Amino acid sequence: MxxxxxxxxxxxxxxxxxxxxxxxxxxxxxxxxxxxxxxxxxxxxxxxxxxxxxxxxxxxxxxxxxxxxxxxxxxxxxxxxxxxxxxxxxxxxxxxxxxxxxxxxxxxxxxxxxxxxxxxxxxxxxxxKPLIPYDKSILRIFQKLYTQDWIKEGISIETMEKYNIMYSTWQQKIIIPHFDINNQLIGVRGRSLVDEDIDLFGKYTPFKVGRRFYNHSLGQNLFGLNHNMKTIQTKRKIMLVEAEKSVFQTDTMFGEDNFTVALCGSNLTDYQRGLILMLGVREVIIALDKQYQTLDSEECKKWAKHIKDKIIDKLSAYVVVTVLWDSNDLLDYKDSPTDKGKETLLRLMDQKIYVGTNN
Ligand SMILES: [Zn+2]
Missing domain, CATH: 3.90.580.10 (Zinc finger, CHC2-type domain)
Structure with a gap:
C-alpha cells in the first residue's frame, strides 16, 4: 500500500x-x-x-x-x-x-x-507559494475600539489607527490585520483578551469568520514593513522583534522614524531573509523577547544558541548583526525589549552586542 x-x-x-x-x-x-x-x-x-x-x-x-x-x-x-x-x-x-x-x-x-x-x-x-490577498471589506465587520490594556502598555490610539487595529466584540479579541509590502491584506490575527483562552490557545490565534480562516503563512512577511520600509532604507538598518505589539510600541515611540518589523515568531525564514537583504540594510538589530530568568541559566544559554542558529547565522555573511541582550536586568521575564518604554529600549540599544559580520 x-x-x-x-x-x-x-x-x-x-x-x-x-x-x-x-x-x-x-x-x-x-x-x-x-x-x-x-x-x-x-x-x-x-x-x-x-x-x-x-x-x-x-x-x-x-x-x-x-x-x-x-x-x-x-x-x-x-x-x-x-x-x-x-x-x-x-x-x-x-x-x-x-x-x-x-x-x-x-x-x-x-x-x-x-x-x-x-x-x-x-x-x-x-x-x-504566493499569498492570495483577502478582500479588505472583511475588516468592516469589526469595531474601531481601542483597548485600555494596550494604551497602558505604551501603544497610542494614533498607532492603532495607523495599523488598522480593530476589535471583535463577539470573540473578545483584538483584531490585527496583516498587510504585505504592497498593502495587500494577507491575513488577520486575533489577540485574545480572555485569560482562559490565552492559557488554552496562546496569545495569538488565526482568525476565523464563518467557515473561512484568515490565517496566512506568517513567515512570508515582515509585519510593519509596509509602514516602515522608507525609514529602514534611509537609515539602512532594521530591527527585528517577535510580535506585532512591539512594532506598535516602537511606532508610538518613534513615529515616522520607526525601523522595526516583527517576525511573528522567533525564527527567521528564508523568505524573510530575502526581504531584508533586498532592502539593502547594513545592520540588522535582533530584539527578541527575554526568554530567560537569569543570565547564567541553562535557559539563557539555550535561547542564545537558538538566536544564533535561527537568525544570526543566516545573516552574518551579508550584514552587520547586533543583538539587544538584557545584561542589566532592565526587563522582566518574557518581556520584549520594547515593553518597558522608550528609555529602556534606548539603553538596551546603547549596549547592543555586535555578534558578527563576516565581511
Ligand atoms: Zn509541531
Missing amino acids: TAQELKEKLSEDDIRKLLAEMGATFYYEDDDMWITDTICHHGTKPKLYYYKDSESFHCYTECGQMDIIGVVMGYKGYEQEEFQKAINWICIKLNIDNCEYGFGKQEQISDWEFIRKYRRTAKKEIET
Whole structure:
C-alpha cells in the first residue's frame, strides 16, 4: 500500500483514533476543525490544527503544514526517509491489513514518487507559494475600539489607527490585520483578551469568520514593513522583534522614524531573509523577547544558541548583526525589549552586542 492509498482509506474517526493513540488532548472541535496539543513535536500547547476540509494539519508552533503521516513522523521522531515506518505504525494501530511495506516493486516505486512530492510540499513550496490577498471589506465587520490594556502598555490610539487595529466584540479579541509590502491584506490575527483562552490557545490565534480562516503563512512577511520600509532604507538598518505589539510600541515611540518589523515568531525564514537583504540594510538589530530568568541559566544559554542558529547565522555573511541582550536586568521575564518604554529600549540599544559580520 502506498502512502496515498493509505491516506485515502482513513476516515475522520481513524484520524481521531490515531491522535488519541499519540496522547493528543482535544481542546476544541467544530464542524470544520479540531485543535489539539502539538504532539507533532511533543509540545504541550494546543496549537496543532486539523482542517477537515483539506484533511491537513497545521502546527502553529514550529512544524507548519503536514498530513497525518507527517504528524506520526514527528511524534515518533522518524526522518523523512523513514516515512514507511509511519505508514506501518498507522496500519498496526488501525488494524489495517496488508500494509507491510517493501514487498513488490511497484509499490516501492510509487512510494518513492510520493516522498519526492512530500518533501517538496513539506519544505519549499508552501513557503514560496504566493499569498492570495483577502478582500479588505472583511475588516468592516469589526469595531474601531481601542483597548485600555494596550494604551497602558505604551501603544497610542494614533498607532492603532495607523495599523488598522480593530476589535471583535463577539470573540473578545483584538483584531490585527496583516498587510504585505504592497498593502495587500494577507491575513488577520486575533489577540485574545480572555485569560482562559490565552492559557488554552496562546496569545495569538488565526482568525476565523464563518467557515473561512484568515490565517496566512506568517513567515512570508515582515509585519510593519509596509509602514516602515522608507525609514529602514534611509537609515539602512532594521530591527527585528517577535510580535506585532512591539512594532506598535516602537511606532508610538518613534513615529515616522520607526525601523522595526516583527517576525511573528522567533525564527527567521528564508523568505524573510530575502526581504531584508533586498532592502539593502547594513545592520540588522535582533530584539527578541527575554526568554530567560537569569543570565547564567541553562535557559539563557539555550535561547542564545537558538538566536544564533535561527537568525544570526543566516545573516552574518551579508550584514552587520547586533543583538539587544538584557545584561542589566532592565526587563522582566518574557518581556520584549520594547515593553518597558522608550528609555529602556534606548539603553538596551546603547549596549547592543555586535555578534558578527563576516565581511
Ligand atoms: Zn509541531
